[in-house]
Amino acid sequence: MEKGISTVLAVLKRRSLPAFAAFVGVIGGAIAFLAVTPSKYEAYARLMQDDKRVSVSELGRDLTQVSSNAPGISPLADQAELVKSQRVLERAVAIAFPQIKGNLSQSPVTTTELSHNLKVKIVPATNILELSYQSQNPQLAAKLLNAISQAMVEDNIEAINSEATKVKKFLEEKQVPEADKQLRQAEARENRYRQLSGIVSLEDQTKSLVQSIATVEDQERTLSAQLQEIKARDASLRQITDTQNLNKAYSSVRSGQDDEIKKLRAKLSEVENELIEARLRFTNEHPNVANLTGERNALRALYSEQVARVSPNNQTISANNFAGDQLSQELTSKFILNRIEDSAVQNKLKLLLARKANLQARLGQLPITQQNLTVLTRKREEAAASLKFLQSKLEEARLTEAQKVSNIRVIENAVPPSSPSEPRQKVVLALASVFGTMLAVGVVLLLEVMDNTLRDASEAEELLQLPLLGVLPRLPAKTLVLEPANRFLDNISLVEPYRTLFKTLEFRSLEQLRLIVVSSPISGEGKSVVASHLAAVAAMLSWRTLIIDADLRRPVQHTLFNLDPRPGITDVLEGNISLLDAVQPTDIENLDVLTCGELHGRPSQLLESIAMKSLIAEASENYDLVIIDTAPLSACADASTLARQSDGVMLVTRPGFTEKEVLSRSVWELTQNRIPILGVVVNGITNLTEKYYRYPVHGYQPRLPKSQKHLIGVGDNAKNSVKGLR
Numbered sequence: 153m154e155k156g157i158s159t160v161l162a163v164l165k166r167r168s169l170p171a172f173a174a175f176v177g178v179i180g181g182a183i184a185f186l187a188v189t190p191s192k193y194e195a196y197a198r199l200m201q202d203d204k205r206v207s208v209s210e211l212g213r214d215l216t217q218v219s220s221n222a223p224g225i226s227p228l229a230d231q232a233e234l235v236k237s238q239r240v241l242e243r244a245v246a247i248a249f250p251q252i253k254g255n256l257s258q259s260p261v262t263t264t265e266l267s268h269n270l271k272v273k274i275v276p277a278t279n280i281l282e283l284s285y286q287s288q289n290p291q292l293a294a295k296l297l298n299a300i301s302q303a304m305v306e307d308n309i310e311a312i313n314s315e316a317t318k319v320k321k322f323l324e325e326k327q328v329p330e331a332d333k334q335l336r337q338a339e340a341r342e343n344r345y346r347q348l349s350g351i352v353s354l355e356d357q358t359k360s361l362v363q364s365i366a367t368v369e370d371q372e373r374t375l376s377a378q379l380q381e382i383k384a385r386d387a388s389l390r391q392i393t394d395t396q397n398l399n400k401a402y403s404s405v406r407s408g409q410d411d412e413i414k415k416l417r418a419k420l421s422e423v424e425n426e427l428i429e430a431r432l433r434f435t436n437e438h439p440n441v442a443n444l445t446g447e448r449n450a451l452r453a454l455y456s457e458q459v460a461r462v463s464p465n466n467q468t469i470s471a472n473n474f475a476g477d478q479l480s481q482e483l484t485s486k487f488i489l490n491r492i493e494d495s496a497v498q499n500k501l502k503l504l505l506a507r508k509a510n511l512q513a514r515l516g517q518l519p520i521t522q523q524n525l526t527v528l529t530r531k532r533e534e535a536a537a538s539l540k541f542l543q544s545k546l547e548e549a550r551l552t553e554a555q556k557v558s559n560i561r562v563i564e565n566a567v568p569p570s571s572p573s574e575p576r577q578k579v580v581l582a583l584a585s586v587f588g589t590m591l592a593v594g595v596v597l598l599l600e601v602m603d604n605t606l607r608d609a610s611e612a613e614e615l616l617q618l619p620l621l622g623v624l625p626r627l628p629a630k631t632l633v634l635e636p637a638n639r640f641l642d643n644i645s646l647v648e649p650y651r652t653l654f655k656t657l658e659f660r661s662l663e664q665l666r667l668i669v670v671s672s673p674i675s676g677e678g679k680s681v682v683a684s685h686l687a688a689v690a691a692m693l694s695w696r697t698l699i700i701d702a703d704l705r706r707p708v709q710h711t712l713f714n715l716d717p718r719p720g721i722t723d724v725l726e727g728n729i730s731l732l733d734a735v736q737p738t739d740i741e742n743l744d745v746l747t748c749g750e751l752h753g754r755p756s757q758l759l760e761s762i763a764m765k766s767l768i769a770e771a772s773e774n775y776d777l778v779i780i781d782t783a784p785l786s787a788c789a790d791a792s793t794l795a796r797q798s799d800g801v802m803l804v805t806r807p808g809f810t811e812k813e814v815l816s817r818s819v820w821e822l823t824q825n826r827i828p829i830l831g832v833v834v835n836g837i838t839n840l841t842e843k844y845y846r847y848p849v850h851g852y853q854p855r856l857p858k859s860q861k862h863l864i865g866v867g868d869n870a871k872n873s874v875k876g877l878r
Contacts (some may be wrong), residue, residue, distance in 0.1 A: 154207050154328050158348065164677070164757050165759065169579070170595050170596075171595050172592070173591035174588065174591045174592045174594075174595045175588040175591065175592045176588075177586050177588075177591075178587055178588030178591055179581075179584050179585065179588055180557065180582070182580050182581055182584030183581075184460070184582075185575070185580065185744040186575055186580055187578055189321045189574070189575045190288055191288065191572035191574070191575070192286045192287065192288055192572060192573060192575075193286065193287060193288070193289070193290035193293050193295045193567065193568075193569040193571075193573060194284050194285065194286045194293065194569055194573035195284065195285050195287075195290065195293040195296075195566040195567065195569055196197060196282060196284050196297075196564070196566060197282075197283045197284075197297045197298060197300075197301050197564055197565055197566040198280055198281065198283070198562070198563050198564035199231075199235075199281045199283065199304060199305075199560055199561070199562055199563065200279055200280050200281075200560070200561055200563045201227065201231055201279045201280075201281070201347065201560055202279065202559055202560075202561060203230055204847075214235070218289075220433035228274055228279055228518070229274065229282065231281060231304075231560065232272045232273075232281055233272075233519065234275055234307070235270070235272050235281065235283065235300065235303070235304055236267050236270060236272060238263060238780075239265045239307065239515065240300070240303050240304055241263040241267060241270075241300070241303075241306050242263055242757070243260060243303035243306060243307060244266065244296070244299040244302070244303035245263060245266065245299075247299040247302055247303055247800050248261070248295055248298075248299035249261075251295050251299070252558055257492040261292075261296065261551060266285075266296065266300070268284065268289060269285055269286045269310050270284070270285050270297075270300065271283070271284045271285070271286075276689050282565075282836050283298040283300060283301065284297075285300070285566070286573065286574065289483065290568040290569045291571070292565070293568070293569065294566040294567055294568040294569075294825045295566075297566035298446045298565055298566050301562045301565070301566070302562070304560055305558055305560050305561065305562060308385075308558045308559065308560040309556050309558040312552070312556075312557055312558060312559075313552075313553055313556060316552035316553040317549075317553055318545060319545070319549040320549035320550055320553060323542055323545060323546040323549060323604065324546060327542050328539070328542050328543060328546060329539045331535065331539040331542050332539055333540075334535045334538070335535035335536050335538075335539050336748060337535075338528065338531045338532035338534075338535045338567070339531075339532050341531075342525070342528040342529055342531075342532050344705050345524065345525060345528055346525065349524075350527070350727075351784065358515065361514055361515045362515065364482050364509045364511050364769070365508060365512060365515065368504055368508045368511060370505055370506065372501065372504045372505065372508065375497055375500055375501045375504060376501065379497045379498065379501065382490055382493055382494040382497060383494065384549075385486075385490045386490050386491060386494060388484060388486070388666040389487035389490060391412070392566065405546075413455065416451060416454055416455045419451055420448065420451040420452060422456055423444060423447050423448045424448055426444050427441065427444040427445060427448055430444050443739060460734070461845075471512050487718050492566055505780075537636070546565075548713075551655060553691070558642075561809060575716050577710050589715050597727050604718055614865055617802075618662065618819065618829060618831055619669070619830075619831040619832070620648060620831065620832055620834070621653055621656050621657060621660075621802065621831035621832060621833050622652055622653030622656055622833050622834070623649065623834045624649050624650065624682060624833060624834065624836070625645070625646060625649055625836075626835075626836045627640075627646060627681065627685070629667055631643070631646060632681055632683060632712070633711070633713075633714065634685070634688055634712055634713055634738070634739075634740065635712075635739065636739060637688060637738070637740045640685060640688065641688060641689075641740070647689060647692075650685050650686055650688075650689040651689050651693070653686060653833060654686060654689055654690055654693065655766060656831075657802070657830060658742055659826065660830075660831075661799065661830075663799075665777060665799050666772045666777065666778060666799060666828065667768065667772050667777075667778045667780070667797065667798040667799050668777070668778070668779050668780070668798060668799060668800065668802055669780045669782055669791055669794050669795045669798045669800070669801045669802070669803055670682060670683040670686075670779060670780065670781055670782065670801075670802050670804060671782045671783070671784060671785055671791035671802075671803060671804070672784050672803060672804040672805065672806075673785050673786055673787070673805070673817075673818040674784050674786050674787075675706070675787065675801070676803055677784075677804050677806040677835060677836075678804060678806055678808070678835045679781065679784070679804040679835075680701075680703070680708045680712065680781050680805050680838060681712065681835075682833060682835055683709075683781040684699060684709060684712045684713065684781075685701045686779060687743055687777075688743060689781050690743075690777050690779075691740050691741060691742035692740065692741075692742075693742035694742060695741060695742060695776040695777045696742050696774075696775045696776045696777070696856050697743050697775060697776065697777045697778075697779065698743075698744050698745070698771055698774075698775040698777070698778045698779070699743070699744070699745045699746065699779050699780075699781065700734060700746045700768075700778060700779070700780045700781065701721065701745070701747050701748045701781050702721065702748075702759060702780045702782045702783075702794060703748070703781055703782055703783045703790070703792060704721070704722065704748055704751065704752060704755035704759070704780060704783075704790075705783055705787070705788070706783070707747065707748030707751075709747055709748070709781055710745070710747040711746055713736075713739075715745055715747055716736070716747070717748055717749065717750075718749050718750055719734045719747075719749055720734060720746060720747035720749025720750070721734070721746055721747070721748055721749050721758075721767070722749035722750050722751070722752050722758060722765075723749045723750065723789070724749075724762055724767055725758045725767065726748070726758075727763070730772065731746070731770050731771060731774075731847055734746055734749075735869055743752050743765055744775075748806075755790070756788065756789070756790065757792065759790050759793055759871060760793060764794075765797060768780075768794070768797050769797075780794055780798065782794055785803075785818040785821070786817075786818060787824070792821075792822065792825055792827055795822075795827045795828070796827065799828070800827075800828035800829055800830035800831060801822060801827060801828065801830060802830045802831065802832075803818070803819070803829065803831070803832045803833065804833050804835050805832060805833070805834055805835065805877045806834075806835050806836045807834060807836060
């Protein structure tokens with residue numbers, strides 16, 4: 153948490169100037185806006201859409217009704233849009249013009265201006281519209297708004313009257329005459345159907361048919377009982393008389409009563425008896441038997457002719473099937489009469505059933521007939537009701553047209569405002585502050601996103617995954633050059649970070665450091681200054697130290713120590729002078745410098761030569777510590793070449809200057825080429841230096857003799873000089 157807060161504070165401090173400029177710019181723009189914007193006054197009025205206004209007619213109440221059951225439809229929203237319509241605004245201009253004519257110092261108000269300055273708002277959960285109008289003249293704003301309210305009410309009255317007039321005209325000219333015509337036609341169809349169907353009173357006719365059917369059913373039950381009784385007698389007489397056929401019974405009775413038939417039957421009986429006796433006495437071939445047989449047959453034929461004479465349909469019966477005695481004839485006669493009665497009852501019953509079926513059919517037909525009549529009656533009644541309804545609506549339309557009702561009323565008139573509504577200084581300044589802050593934060597974020605440079609030591613350590621050797625302060629301009637050296641060496645706040653760096657290099661090496669190559673990813677990160685001041689501190693600590701200025705493209709070590717550039721490394725490599733003769737002593741004890749010498753057209757050729765390897769080996773033998781200042785890694789391969797013969801490369805970076813991509817690429821190339829890297833040094837830190845130490849370096853200054861106290865002041869003043877580092 154503390155780390156995050158400190159990071160945010162560091163970012164804000166780095167980008168404070170552009171952020172402050174953005175904030176001040178927004179505030180300045182708001183102040184300028186307030187200065188040049190004219191004051192405007194806003195008047196307010198309220199209208200209510202009321203569906204409970206009294207009307208003498210139901211149609212008037214319907215036309216003023218504002219409720220709507222359709223989803224997504226708001227009558228109040230429709231009225232809000234209607235307020236700003238062209239016809240309402242034109243009416244408002246016509247109403248307001250006589251009132252403001254003498255007070256206008258400019259051109260007349262137009263509907264476009266009214267629409268632009270007019271605002272309509274629906275008050276939530278109410279049927280109230282709040283109208284507001286802005287103008288530089290408060291009196292004008294109130295009068296125009298009242299004119300708009302009056303125009304809205306008049307327009308609503310006119311719209312309702314127009315609807316009522318349309319309804320009246322529509323009813324008078326079309327609907328009422330058409331309804332009257334339909335009623336007359338319905339009455340004519342009903343009367344015609346009643347005449348054709350014979351229906352006068354359906355209820356009475358239905359009652360009469362039901363009674364008739366009941367009477368027929370009673371007669372049917374009586375005849376059925378008689379028929380059952382007749383059938384019972386018929387069965388008994390059949391059994392007694394052994395007669396199954398009416399015709400045969402009739403023939404039996406007639407044959408029993410006819411004298412000739414009686415004589416023939418007696419004669420036939422006598423002949424048959426003789427024939428039986430003859431057959432008992434003679435054979436069938438005997439003449440007597442044959443004669444008797446012939447006589448019998450003749451009698452039988454004659455008997456049949458006589459019976460057929462008295463029988464209906466010329467039926468024949470046997471000689472034994474006749475009613476010869478009085479009782480048989482009476483019983484057979486009763487059988488015949490019973491059968492005749494049975495036939496009569498059955499015919500009567502059939503007639504009753506046919507009549508019953510006819511009555512039932514007529515009764516069943518009545519609902520169908522009544523159904524058609526009901527349809528016609530209903531149509532007549534509907535036509536009559538429709539005509540009556542339309543006539544009532546016609547009267548309502550006439551009343552509504554004459555009454556002039558409205559569902560819009562003014563509940564609050566506009567009054568001239570006493571204070572301006574725009575611009576609102578507090579709101580503008582508050583919004584400007586908010587937007588200024590947002591813009592400042594956006595500028596900071598944008599700059600941070602666009603800034604791809606290294607920001608602090610911790611970021612370098614996390615990015616490279618390399619040990620952080622030290623954090624070096626930003627040196628004052630007077631201490632960049634070590635001539636005189638006491639300006640730097642006598643300032644503990646400047647020396648201690650370099651001493652810490654030197655001890656870190658010493659403690660982290662398994663063997664004693666003899667040769668260090670100092671380089672940086674790009675030019676301008678202060679590698680030469682770091683090399684020179686590190687060498688000065690090492691010499692101060694009694695290490696025989698040599699600085700070799702191997703940056704043959706842009707050498708600066710002779711400038712930092714105020715030495716002659718010749719003789720130098722190029723002279724030694726070309727064999728013009730020995731190493732020990734070419735080195736130059738400095739004002740700092742134990743510190744020598746091998747300058748660049750005369751610049752060479754092919755510096756890489758010299759640094760890759762065997763003579764350079766011999767020079768480095770000889771320097772390592774004659775000095776405790778050799779520091780080689782080389783060109784930047786992104787410029788050439790000098791540092792990689794010389795690092796092969798050294799204990800490792802020390803990379804110098806500078807916050808706010810070193811690009812992360814270049815730094816990462818340089819480290820990756822060194823790692824891929826198996827070149828040892830001692831670590832990273834962050835150079836040029838100002839106010840954040842102290843957090844890398846256990847105590848403030850300025851809180852523990854040594855007490856100096858009076859002759860040297862002026863040096864402390866020199867060092868303190870120099871810390872405030874910002875000149876930049878190489």
